[in-house]
Amino acid sequence: MGKEGLLSLDESSILKISSVKMNPQGRYCFVRGAKSNDLYFRKSKLAPHAKRHAVIWRHLRSLAFAIVLLGAVFVLDSLMLCVVQQIKFRGDPMAGVSRGLEDVREGHVEKETTELMMYGRLINLASAALMKNENGNGQLALWEEPDRQASMWKPCAEEQNYIDQGHGKKGTGYILVSANGGLNQQRVAVCNAVAVAVLLNATLVLPKFLYSSVWRDASQFGDIYQEDFFIDYLKDDVHIVKELPLHLQSLDLEAIGSQITDMDIMKEAEPTYFIEVVLPLLRRNSVVHFLGFGNRLAFDPLPLHLQTLRCKCNFHALKFVPKIQEIGSLLVRRIRKHDSRLTELDKQLFGDHRPQTSLRIHHNLTSPAKYLALHMRFEMDMVAYSLCDFGGGEKERKELQAYREIHFPTLVMRFRNGSVSPEELRNLGRCPLMPEEAALMLSALGYSRETYIYLAGSHIYGGHSRLLPFIRVYPNLVTKEDLLTTSELAPFRNFSSQLAALDFIACASADVFAMTDSGSQLSSLVTGYRTYHGRGRTPTLRPNKKRLAKILSENKTMQWNEFEERVRQMIEENQRATARRRGRSIYRQPRSPGCMCSSDILRTRQ
16 A cells, blocks of 8 residues: 555544543553554554653653652651650650750750850869769758758747737828839839838738839739738738729829829838828828839838838738649649659648649659759840850840940940940959859759759840850759640740749749849849748858859869869858848848747747
């Protein structure tokens, strides 16, 4: 047959030769006709087109198979990871919760080059010393008060009531207080207000808390403390009401001159100021409003019964609300990893409000785990305000300077006119301790590498870089975000004072409390609370920053045993259980007549 004959085949002949169609599996197949016509089919125009489709679909099939295989591997890997995490959660009650320091721990390898240190040599010596003695008995560690005199002081403010024949018969009026600051500043203001109300024979309206753009917490007294308990506990000492009488609520107190701000009162004013200035206003207008009222009442001279009343307010009348007590108790139990017998401190902090659920105990633990609480004050504002240098280079210096110019413009002007260098400030002990300095202090005191350390607050300036040296020495560092689940912390989110209350509880209940700055309100109040309720078994570590700076200035040549000895001596000299000195805070140093009594005083009374 010639070319013309081939091209003259009609449509029916071609369909008879072959057809191309798609089978149910989605692939092209060829249905052949008579064997004699197979040659014509291969020469036809359909053959190359069909072959191309066959190749394409063969590649598509291979690609689809590879995708399905990879997907199966990914799903299997995810399932295995979930199983492992679930097993870990069941075996450890602290697993699976929100990890506040997790990124820091994971970044220890990846971000090692960003680690910021000023005392790298000493950190290495500390790590080596702790590794060498990791199986030791921790003989150097201060887990108990070294001064036996501490146990001779007993709480006695609760035993005394203020009884005055004229008290409460004809009150002079009402005292309003709007306390500023955070949790601890507000606590001081409340107790000072109680004392002033008694001093002026006035009725105290339940204090209000001011909203601060810094703290950003709208919590009021009843959101943090038990209102009814507070009023009932102090009923024999001072008359307290929840609201101002209706006929006084409409008064414009500022217009009539009955509003007194912190600017109007000198810091730690003596009782004579309130009697000579405030009392006449109170008698004339029947109400006085203290707007702010931080540290505005002196500690000395003060009548003994008012000093006692301050102690009763701070150490007995201010009880946290049940939801704070419950979560605070849960937090402490998770740090200890054990359901243990309540201490006297626990009873004061938790009351009867403890979680009903049992804590799962790790099978390797046979006794409660001791822990150390650390209040490390190294926040951005404190670091910037100090004017010190922390070894972060030019980038850090520019960042801190920019922060100062925005938040502390007066300080910037004073600094420009001054001549004190950052090095001189450090030598004078005016620089906040860095995390690595805190680690060096603890390691010199003999606390083992395995010590559980609770970090109060977690806004450390420098983040990863600053915390890494500490975690290198003490890896068991935890925060409330590590130990409490997201749902457990949810009621406290956006309430900084309530979160601070959890830190207060964890620090006060600790076997040892350490601070890096003795000027902090939290550190002061926690120290006093532990002294008052701790029965002489609650050591507090307070560094002398000037002496520590002197010791650290020799870091390049000093041997570890010498560093250890000098730091230990520094700390032990601050452990003496002496009576409060005149003018010092009774909230921090309650060993004072009318607040705590020594054994000698008790024997005299008997």
